[in-house]
Amino acid sequence: MSSPNNFVILGGGISGLSAAWYLSRYAPSTTKILVLEGSNRFGGWIKSKRVGQHKILFEQGPRTLRPNGIGGSVVLDMVNRLNLIPSLHAVTKDDDAAKDRFIYYPDKIVKLPGTSLLSSMKSVFTNNFLLKSIPSILFEPFIKPARNYHDETIHEFISRRFSKSISDILISALIHGIYAGDINKLSIRSTFTRLYNLEQKYGSVIKGLLMSNKEEFLSQQDKYLLKIINDENKDFLSIFKNVSLYSFKDGIEQLSSAIVNDLKNKENVQLKTNNQVTKLEFGENVKIFTNEAVYEADHVISALPSRALYNILPEKDVLPHLNYNPSVSVATINLAYAHPKILPVKGFGYLIPQSTPHNPYHVLGVVFDSNAMPLQDEPSRTYTKLTIMMGGHYFNSISEKDDFPKKEILLQQSIEILEKHLGIYSTPLYYLVDIQKNCIPQYYVGHYSRLKELHYAIKNHYANRLSVTGASYWGISINDCVLNSAKLVLNILSNSPNVVTGLEEVEIQNEHYL
Numbered sequence: 001m002s003s004p005n006n007f008v009i010l011g012g013g014i015s016g017l018s019a020a021w022y023l024s025r026y027a028p029s030t031t032k033i034l035v036l037e038g039s040n041r042f043g044g045w046i047k048s049k050r051v052g053q054h055k056i057l058f059e060q061g062p063r064t065l066r067p068n069g070i071g072g073s074v075v076l077d078m079v080n081r082l083n084l085i086p087s088l089h090a091v092t093k094d095d096d097a098a099k100d101r102f103i104y105y106p107d108k109i110v111k112l113p114g115t116s117l118l119s120s121m122k123s124v125f126t127n128n129f130l131l132k133s134i135p136s137i138l139f140e141p142f143i144k145p146a147r148n149y150h151d152e153t154i155h156e157f158i159s160r161r162f163s164k165s166i167s168d169i170l171i172s173a174l175i176h177g178i179y180a181g182d183i184n185k186l187s188i189r190s191t192f193t194r195l196y197n198l199e200q201k202y203g204s205v206i207k208g209l210l211m212s213n214k215e216e217f218l219s220q221q222d223k224y225l226l227k228i229i230n231d232e233n234k235d236f237l238s239i240f241k242n243v244s245l246y247s248f249k250d251g252i253e254q255l256s257s258a259i260v261n262d263l264k265n266k267e268n269v270q271l272k273t274n275n276q277v278t279k280l281e282f283g284e285n286v287k288i289f290t291n292e293a294v295y296e297a298d299h300v301i302s303a304l305p306s307r308a309l310y311n312i313l314p315e316k317d318v319l320p321h322l323n324y325n326p327s328v329s330v331a332t333i334n335l336a337y338a339h340p341k342i343l344p345v346k347g348f349g350y351l352i353p354q355s356t357p358h359n360p361y362h363v364l365g366v367v368f369d370s371n372a373m374p375l376q377d378e379p380s381r382t383y384t385k386l387t388i389m390m391g392g393h394y395f396n397s398i399s400e401k402d403d404f405p406k407k408e409i410l411l412q413q414s415i416e417i418l419e420k421h422l423g424i425y426s427t428p429l430y431y432l433v434d435i436q437k438n439c440i441p442q443y444y445v446g447h448y449s450r451l452k453e454l455h456y457a458i459k460n461h462y463a464n465r466l467s468v469t470g471a472s473y474w475g476i477s478i479n480d481c482v483l484n485s486a487k488l489v490l491n492i493l494s495n496s497p498n499v500v501t502g503l504e505e506v507e508i509q510n511e512h513y514l
């Protein structure tokens with residue numbers, strides 16, 4: 001069997017768009033590529049909007065990209081090929097205004113260690129809970145490792161190897177700032193994979209951190225891809241060695257828009273919005289039913305959330321794992337104040353751990369956008385821009401009923417929180433309030449084992465007809481999503497007639513600690 005020559009990609013978020021982009025680059029130009037998006041726009045959770053008379057830029061989804069790791073290099077290669085470098089805004093590793101991070105615990109803003117030795121020591125010695133954490137870090141190398149391939153919650157892992165308070169205070173804050181999730185539900189293996197691997201291989205996280213090297217846990221395919229990207233972009237990538245974060249003049253959405261514009265220029269690519277897929281039928285080829293039409297494909301790449309894919313498959317009991325993990329919804333409240341300096345501290349923002357005693361509005365954290373990305377608005381005016389993020393796993397009980405708090409209430413609560421936490425009493429000049437529904441998938445304990453079963457079930461039932469990509473499987477960041485779509489496309493194009501599901505990593509990951 002030769003490579004498929006008629007692809008339909010389900011979902012026009014960053015994963016679906018990247019899959020189409022890589023196909024358009026590497027597949028023969030006779031290959032037909034159709035992207036179907038259910039909503040009226042492409043980009044998924046990536047949403048950058050300019051608001052008001054002064055066209056202030058507000059980010060409702062991801063707001064920065066990181067250049068590090070293999071995903072970082074792959075995205076930078078894409079950014080370069082899409083001619084986005086002239087619009088790029090970078091923050092360097094030594095920029096104080098952007099790098100310091102804080103938590104709100106128990107009732108005040110506390111700076112986290114990690115930027116400079118001196119300031120780290122100061123924050124450790126002035127905060128009792130940080131000081132108390134030191135012995136558990138020193139003793140970690142002497143704690144017996146878990147049995148091989150044992151998955152557990154983040155809270156169980158961190159409490160077992162370090163201490164309950166490190167988990168409840170520091171790690172739960174961190175998990176709010178990445179997954180908006182609950183440390184008592186999320187899998188250590190699939191969220192903090194590096195920590196998990198270090199314990200598995202070295203018997204201790206601290207020993208592993210001291211002894212391992214950066215590329216140790218990369219698969220052969222990742223090492224190969226990294227080498228190719230690095231060799232092709234050597235001079236260009238070296239510019240980013242001192243960059244910690246970057247975005248674009250008009251925000252992160254410039255990336256998804258640039259992919260869309262590039263695809264629109266390709267004769268073999270079609271992009272359709274307002275095409276909600278309702279059903280898939282598998283036969284000699286695949287029939288894709290939407291509210292608008294019926295399409296046919298040799299091969300379907302699903303970049304939909306796993307539960308959305310589950311709902312359109314013909315046999316529900318074949319791939320039950322698609323329906324296991326929930327996603328959380330996050331309320332984003334963007335505010336812009338006409339004053340340049342109303343924040344009491346400089347930094348990226350602060351997070352609120354699950355253990356913070358009084359958090360009635362379920363705030364996850366606050367990003368100080370004007371510190372992290374100061375140059376996205378008109379230079380003649382200076383604003384303080386903040387984004388308050390609420391909900392996440394705290395919204396779980398209401399997300400099924402779609403009974404989220406009203407926007408006016410969220411705005412009022414945010415203003416109240418900023419008075420209490422930061423002493424801000426001014427009225428914002430501009431604001432934007434929204435709820436990003438089901439935006440972050442939650443990898444619950446056992447995720448890795450479920451992916452393994454899913455891989456073989458797709459192989460058995462939908463071989464050469466269906467593969468999957470997107471944030472539901474191997475990482476939620478933009479870097480992960482682009483990287484996984486790139487790998488999927490390269491695998492499909494180079495491995496035919498072998499079956500490619502998008503979950504091949506389950507077959508090779510264990511090689512690291514054998």
Ligand SMILES: C=Cc1c2[nH]c(c1C)Cc1[nH]c(c(CCC(=O)O)c1C)Cc1[nH]c(c(C)c1CCC(=O)O)Cc1[nH]c(c(C)c1C=C)C2
Binds near residue numbers: 065364
């Ligand atoms: C307050 C809630 C949130 C903040 N950001 C997010 C939420 C839910 C979403 C988010 N943050 C990160 C990712 C991963 C993908 C990515 O784009 O890189 C997602 C989906 C990255 C991230 N944010 C923080 C950390 C430690 C990381 C991991 C990478 C890194 O080390 O930079 C911290 C953080 N997030 C938020 C704040 C206020 C904050 C720190 C003070 C907001």
